[in-house]
C-alpha cells in the first residue's frame with residue numbers, strides 16, 4: 551500500500567450552463583493533474599446551480615448522462631481517482647444528491663447518496679432538500695492504493711456518527727463535496743471539517759464551489775484540506791482555485807498510535 555498520495559480539490563464557479571461547467575471542471579482537473587494530483591475531489595452540485603427547481607432538469611441516470619460520461623472519461627484520460635462532487639441522480643421516480651467516484655480506468659467504483667438532506671429554517675435561509683431528494687441509506691467507503699476513502703456530502707458533516715462509521719469501516723481519507731452558504735459557512739464550515747478530522751484522526755477533503763453573488767444560492771467557497779491532527783493544510787479563498795497537498799498516511803498511523811482514541815471508542 552502506497553503511503554503518500556497527492557490529493558486535490560478543484561473549487562470551480564458553477565453556472566447554469568452544464569456544458570460550460572463540465573469544460574471548466576476539465577480545465578481545473580488537468581491543472582491539478584499537472585501539479586501531481588492522483589486523487590481529485592469536486593464540489594457538491596458542480597454541474598448545476600444549487601436550487602430545488604433546477605435539480606430535476608439536470609438529473610442523470612447512471613450510466614447515461616453528459617456529466618457521468620465526462621467524469622469517467624476525464625478520470626481515464628488523466629489516470630486519477632476522481633470523486634465527482636455530487637449531481638442530481640434519477641433512479642425510477644426518485645432523485646438523489648449523489649457522489650459518483652471513478653478510478654483511473656474510468657470505471658465507477660463508488661456511489662454515495664447524501665443521507666442527511668439539507669432541511670433548515672434559519673432567519674434568512676429556509677431550504678428543504680427533501681422536497682426533491684430522497685435520502686440515501688448507505689454508508690460508503692471505497693478502496694484505493696493509499697487505503698480506504700469515505701464519502702459524505704455537505705450537511706452530513708453535522709452528523710459525527712456517519713464519520714465514525716466510515717472510520718470503523720477503514721476510512722483514512724474522507725472526501726466531502728459541499729456547498730456551505732454565507733450564513734452557515736463563516737460560522738461552521740471550518741469548525742466542522744476540522745472537528746471531523748480531529749475526532750476521526752483522518753484526512754478531510756472539503757470541496758466547495760467558488761462564490762458567485764449572482765447565483766440563487768451563494769456558496770461560501772473556502773475549500774479545505776485538513777490533517778488527522780486537525781491542522782488546515784490548505785485553504786482556498788472565495789474564487790476559483792485548485793488546492794493540492796500530499797497526504798502522508800504514515801503520519802496518520804503515527805497520530806492514531808500516539809493518541810489512541812479510536813481503539814478506545
Ligand SMILES: NC(=O)CC(=O)C(=O)O
Nearest residue numbers: 668704705729730731734
Ligand atoms: N448545503 C448543505 O447541505 C449544508 C449546509 O449548507 C449547512 O449545513 O450549513
